[in-house]
Amino acid sequence: MNHVESHLMSDTKQFPGTSAEAAPMASGCPFHAAATAPDFAILREHPLHPPEQLKDLRQRPGPTKVRLWDGSETWIATHYEDVREVLADPRFSTVTTRPGYPFVSQQRRDVLVNGRPNFTFMDPPDHTKFRRTMARMFTVERFSRMRPFVQTVVDDLFDAMERKGAPANFVDDFALQVPVRVLAQLVGIPKEGQELFLQAGKDRFDLSGDATLSHGSGEVLWNYLDSLLAENERTPGDGDEVITRLVVDQIATGKFSRDDAILVINQLLVAGFDTTASTITMGTLALLENPDQFAKLKSDQAAVENAVHEILRYASVLQFHSSRVAREDVEVGGKLIKAGEGMLALLHAANRDPAEFPEPDKFDIERHAAHHVAFSYGIHQCLGQSLARLELQVVFSTLAKRFPNLRLVKPLNEIEFAAHSLAYGPHEFQIEW
Amino acid sequence: MRIKVDVEKCIGAGQCVNAAPAVFAQNEDDGMVVLLNQAPPESMAAGVRSAIRLCPARAIVFDD
Numbered sequence A: 001m002n003h004v005e006s007h008l009m010s011d012t013k014q015f016p017g018t019s020a021e022a023a024p025m026a027s028g029c030p031f032h033a034a035a036t037a038p039d040f041a042i043l044r045e046h047p048l049h050p051p052e053q054l055k056d057l058r059q060r061p062g063p064t065k066v067r068l069w070d071g072s073e074t075w076i077a078t079h080y081e082d083v084r085e086v087l088a089d090p091r092f093s094t095v096t097t098r099p100g101y102p103f104v105s106q107q108r109r110d111v112l113v114n115g116r117p118n119f120t121f122m123d124p125p126d127h128t129k130f131r132r133t134m135a136r137m138f139t140v141e142r143f144s145r146m147r148p149f150v151q152t153v154v155d156d157l158f159d160a161m162e163r164k165g166a167p168a169n170f171v172d173d174f175a176l177q178v179p180v181r182v183l184a185q186l187v188g189i190p191k192e193g194q195e196l197f198l199q200a201g202k203d204r205f206d207l208s209g210d211a212t213l214s215h216g217s218g219e220v221l222w223n224y225l226d227s228l229l230a231e232n233e234r235t236p237g238d239g240d241e242v243i244t245r246l247v248v249d250q251i252a253t254g255k256f257s258r259d260d261a262i263l264v265i266n267q268l269l270v271a272g273f274d275t276t277a278s279t280i281t282m283g284t285l286a287l288l289e290n291p292d293q294f295a296k297l298k299s300d301q302a303a304v305e306n307a308v309h310e311i312l313r314y315a316s317v318l319q320f321h322s323s324r325v326a327r328e329d330v331e332v333g334g335k336l337i338k339a340g341e342g343m344l345a346l347l348h349a350a351n352r353d354p355a356e357f358p359e360p361d362k363f364d365i366e367r368h369a370a371h372h373v374a375f376s377y378g379i380h381q382c383l384g385q386s387l388a389r390l391e392l393q394v395v396f397s398t399l400a401k402r403f404p405n406l407r408l409v410k411p412l413n414e415i416e417f418a419a420h421s422l423a424y425g426p427h428e429f430q431i432e433w
Numbered sequence B: 001m002r003i004k005v006d007v008e009k010c011i012g013a014g015q016c017v018n019a020a021p022a023v024f025a026q027n028e029d030d031g032m033v034v035l036l037n038q039a040p041p042e043s044m045a046a047g048v049r050s051a052i053r054l055c056p057a058r059a060i061v062f063d064d
């Protein structure tokens, strides 16, 4: 783990959670009156489960308040129904310059306030323009045509792993490679650009990191995309890569500026790999820690579609992304959220709400979980979800078929996790088979 | 059962297409929902209900 002396660390438990002391709770802390909100827990006690604090706070009805790193207070929604209500309600905004918008760390604030624009942080109608333009390139039908390509990517990576022999680095040599190669193909990014978006994504997602790093690698990627687009505008292609479609259908027709096109490509690249890679690694760990579930997948390939819903629910890797601020007074779960108050719709908490998913901490690939909120909900629900599901289906069905004896080289409690990443997951672990 | 969709609300997430492919499709031009059957038979009711629950934009409703 990255032992950064960060404000995020204070008042929360150190992973792997040797301390028995719980994060201070409003009701239990002897020094604070019940009115004081508890510090928001980011660190997990157990790598496969969200912080215990969320379970405690979910005991109370409706959203509750927590204190953030800068001392400000925000609401958090931990109940499944509340999270869906918040995310579906247009009275909540994602615009980060609105007073009251809750930032989960200082790095996040600096990145979101000073960084390049991104349509996740726009409300309609600005958001609508980008989302509608992208939706036609992201249909279910289009991705079903991409399945053979994804299968080839996965097969090639597993072939290489077998040639080299065990043990293999699962994160760098497999889990990251799948989405990086798939995204490069989908968008039309040459090999030399792949390193750039890997770095930009990593820096941006490190909540405890230095925002100037994210700014630096973000600008390098932005400028690279600028020249790549300029080149494509001079000699437009005729394929169906995102970059070609943007140049031909949007820029050439005057609907998009070049900056608009850079914005969406940049966002796809940065949103699409760490999320997918972390879901691959967390799903693999969940299967290895639950051999009965892995056995079911090995014996029944048809189970993979449902297993992927459960893996997404259980992993919920994008834990703190869905931050909102109320534009006007809104009632959620019986609580009045006043205009200008922040709200974190906690996807990992919602996906472990026992009212929606009985025995939520049990990993059960046969459970009904398609309605999880790991891709969020409402108008910002993941644009790339059909692609992500496709990648995960191909990965897990192939993994079960080719590596039935898959094992961790070191036990789970010796693996280090990116506890402060926007996309939660292990830094690296080795596998053998 | 009768249903209707609000294309203005739709964001083209395609959840409905996955849940009930005989009832919903996505328009080639803009990825928005196309209702293939306004009165799906009882045999498709489970898929339609699931689509209504999954649609992130709440763009599908019963029409009665």
Ligand code: HEM
Residues within 6 Å of the ligand: A119, A120, A121, A131, A183, A267, A268, A269, A271, A272, A273, A275, A276, A279, A317, A318, A321, A322, A323, A347, A373, A374, A375, A376, A377, A379, A380, A381, A382, A383, A384, A385, A387, A388
């Ligand atoms: C398992 C993998 C993935 C997970 C868990 C995931 C999760 C999410 C979540 C939770 C959001 C909503 C954020 C919010 O409400 O603030 C989101 C939005 C988004 N995702 Fe994904 N994502 C994944 C893969 C992908 C891929 C592969 C792509 C692109 C090819 C992608 C592109 C996007 C984009 C563009 C948005 C912004 C949508 C908008 O604001 O309208 N994601 N994703």
Ligand code: SF4
Residues within 6 Å of the ligand: B005, B009, B010, B011, B012, B013, B014, B015, B016, B017, B024, B032, B033, B054, B055, B056, B057, B058, B059, B060
């Ligand atoms: S699920 Fe809803 S938002 Fe997605 S395509 Fe269907 S109608 Fe549109």
